[in-house]
Amino acid sequence: MKIPAKKLLLMFSCVFSISLFAQAEVDDPVSLVIKTTSSIFTKLDQNNEKYASDPAALQALVRTDLIPLLDVHYLARLTLGRAGRGIEKEKVDAFAEIMINLLVIRYSKGLLQFRGNEQVMVLPQRGELNEKLTRVRTRVKLPRGGEARIDYAFHKTADGWKAFDVIVEGISYVATYRNQIMPDVQANGIDSVIARLREGELELVH
């Protein structure tokens, strides 16, 4: 009956420790997660003060290192659901772009909270790789003690493996966001939603 007080943010924790298992492909989902977290947190540790004092710089880091790993267009389609079917591609792309911006802002805020001696453990691949849906499991040690489980849903695209959902303690970003966005789009139209998200976006930056 209890909801742990874990945020609904996408969290990549800092310096990771992991028991590496030899992977056949270097760009399989598990390796990608390991590489990305390692890269981000190495840079964070090296330029600690710069990123703490300059949110824009941190967001730029997130944009270059994290976003390429996401299949944002698919994420947008999942979030819009059937409400997205009648909508022109440009608008879905515009919506996807806003999602990227929101994700970048949230990641950055989340990252700031997890610097330090926390650890992320990326668990080895369980079972066969499934190109439609492969799950990468990670465990993150929290600053106040205890552990959070964060899973990523990957699928294989023409550009390689991409993540399209993050599940924090069982709570799926896509599932939750979807139930907010879909009714809003159905009731108010995609233009209204995009406009309001953009406004909200500007607030979130500060």
Next chain:
Amino acid sequence: MRNRLPIIIAVLLSLLLSACAGTQNRHTDPENDPWEGFNRKVYAFNDELDKVVRPVALGYDKIMPDPFQRGVGNFFRNLDAPVTFINQILQGKAAQSADTFGRFLINSTIGLLGFFDVASRLGIPFYNEDLGQTLAKWGYADSRYLMLPFFGPSTLRDSIGLYTDSYYHPVGIYTREQGQWWPVVARGIDQRARFLDQDAELEQAYDPYVLLRDVWLQNRLYQIYDGDPPLADYDLYLEEDLPEPDSDRGE
């Protein structure tokens, strides 16, 4: 106080049920939340209640030093151990129940009535089980969402579990025997203080009621599956349509 409680609950329920007739007939999730109309009323009630509770929790969070707050959290979490232990036995988790027993013993004694979580420092794993989870494992897998006054989100199954568990939960036992509600209230403040960070998120949502329901139900599934719930059927997300908004199906 003990005698007035049933009357208070009866009045409350009658108010909620009467308010149900007529107004909004939203069905955002008929499968998991057929009682949405009722649940939304209770949610609104809890929201009003929160206007009183939140400032108290805020005050507690701001005034009390962090170590003290952690101690309080540890204290209440330790009191959950008996319920967890019993339900682990019911689920056939003998080895894990031994961990829970050990945790309770160590934290209650060396950890000074549970204020210090010595067991975690010693590396004994923490588990969380209750009768709702046990019932789910025994086959009562799907249960409709039920918003409880004061207690917040639940399901029909989990409410039954919560009520039954209260008979062997130290706080429940104390409340019944002494007729004193302050441990429940204290625990409520502790819990509320934990979620202060999420307040903004909920307020900014398009539909806070749905957001809370989604988050709670998904996390509950996570608890039932002991941290390894199945993934969603993403194909369904592309195909699925929402039920018609504002359909008049009647309560």
